[in-house]
Amino acid sequence: DGGITQSPKYLFRKEGQNVTLSCEQNLNHDAMYWYRQDPGQGLRLIYYSQIVNDFQKGDIAEGYSVSREKKESFPLTVTSAQKNPTAFYLCASSPRIGNSPIVGGEAFFGQGTRLTVV
Amino acid sequence: AQSVTQLDSQVPVFEEAPVELRCNYSSSVSVYLFWYVQYPNQGLQLLLKYLSGSTLVKGINGFEAEFNKSQTSFHLRKPSVHISDTAEYFCAVSDHLQGAQKLVFGQGTRLTINP
Numbered sequence: 001d002g003g004i005t006q007s008p009k010y011l012f013r014k015e016g017q018n019v020t021l022s023c024e025q026n027l028n029h030d031a032m033y034w035y036r037q038d039p040g041q042g043l044r045l046i047y048y049s050q051i052v053n054d055f056q057k058g059d060i061a062e063g064y065s066v067s068r069e070k071k072e073s074f075p076l077t078v079t080s081a082q083k084n085p086t087a088f089y090l091c092a093s094s095p096r097i098g099n100s101p102i103v104g105g106e107a108f109f110g111q112g113t114r115l116t117v118v
Numbered sequence: 119a120q121s122v123t124q125l126d127s128q129v130p131v132f133e134e135a136p137v138e139l140r141c142n143y144s145s146s147v148s149v150y151l152f153w154y155v156q157y158p159n160q161g162l163q164l165l166l167k168y169l170s171g172s173t174l175v176k177g178i179n180g181f182e183a184e185f186n187k188s189q190t191s192f193h194l195r196k197p198s199v200h201i202s203d204t205a206e207y208f209c210a211v212s213d214h215l216q217g218a219q220k221l222v223f224g225q226g227t228r229l230t231i232n233p
Contacts, residue, residue, distance in 0.1 A: 004161075033220075040127065042208060042223040043162075058220070090161055092221075106152075107221055109161035 002027045006091050006110035012118050013078070013085065021076045021113045023091035030095065032074040033107070036060060037088040046089075049074055078115065089113045120145045120211045124224035131199055132232050139194040139227045141209035150212035151192040152221065153183055157205045165207070168192065179203070204231045 004025045013019045025032065031050050035043040045058030049068040063082025068074055074093075078085045091110040125140040143149060150169050154162040166177025173185040183194045192209060209224040 006161075035223075040225060042122075042124075042225040043221075044223075045220060048220065092162075106164050106167065107162075109154075109163070111161045112159070114159070 004091055004093055004108055004110035006089075006113050008113060009111065011113055011115045013115060015117060016080045018077055018079050019115065021078070021089055021091075021115070023074045023076065023110060024072055025074075025091075025093045025108075025110075026072060027093055027095070027108060028071070029093035029108070030071070031093060032068070033092045033094075034058075034064075034066065034074070034076045035090045035092065037090060037112075043090065046076065085115055086117050087115060089115060120149070120222050122209050122211050122222055122224035124207075124209055124227050126227050127225065128228045128230065130230045130232060133201055134198050136197050137195065137199050137203075137229065139207050139209075139229065141192045141194065141224060143190050143192065143209075143211045145190075145211060151183075151185060152210040152212070153177065153181070153192075153194050154208045154210060154223075155179075155205050156208065156226075162208065165194070199229075199231050201231050201233065203229060205229060 007022045033048040034046040037043050044060050046064050047066045049055040052071050055066050055068050065077045090112050092107045094107045121144045123142045131137045152167045153165040155165050156162045165181050166175050168175045168185045176182045181196050185192050206226045206228050208226050210221040
């Protein structure tokens with residue numbers, strides 16, 4: 001079955017540690033995204049990537065880093081610089097054709113990773 | 119910049135009653151609008167989307183939404199809800215960033231169905 005897999009489902013981090021959240025997709029989508037979800041605030045975009053070896057900051061990129069070395073993978077690292085990392089993190093992907101986005105195309109989401117600082 | 123406002127953070131409804139979840143957006147250009155549903159501790163699933171054409175859009179699970187350009191609204195409706203519809207619902211507008219589609223989400227509406 002095609003889809004997006006996020007791991008782990010639950011993650012605990014000690015203060016001052018970096019942690020990496022995994023996101024893998026087998027949908028052959030070019031674009032991938034990371035969102036952060038906090039209660040009552042909806043989803044906020046952290047980083048996005050349109051193509052391999054390229055990525056752009058979203059609205060709340062401070063304290064996070066990403067890489068896109070393979071089309072299928074878009075890992076997110078939460079660094080010690082992120083002062084309030086406890087949240088639910090969602091990875092998504094969407095298709096595009098050539099140099100144009102598929103306008104209005106659906107974004108497919110993973111099941112999320114819940115990160116808690118202990 | 120585009121933005122989305124969901125007017126109700128929580129909506130309690132009795133089973134088999136109709137429901138409307140309200141969504142307003144702001145945008146200076148043509149928009150593409152979406153409703154997503156999220157069940158507890160899961161990702162988001164697309165309910166329906168408006169791209170163009172008929173302003174009444176039908177989606178999965180008996181939901182529908184109406185695009186109203188003059189009121190900049192995209193309210194979600196269902197004529198008769200079921201216990202299984204209990205979830206959080208997100209309205210989103212599509213913004214295009216040099217080839218990538220960025221979704222801007224509202225704050226979410228928690229729909230609770232009471233027996």
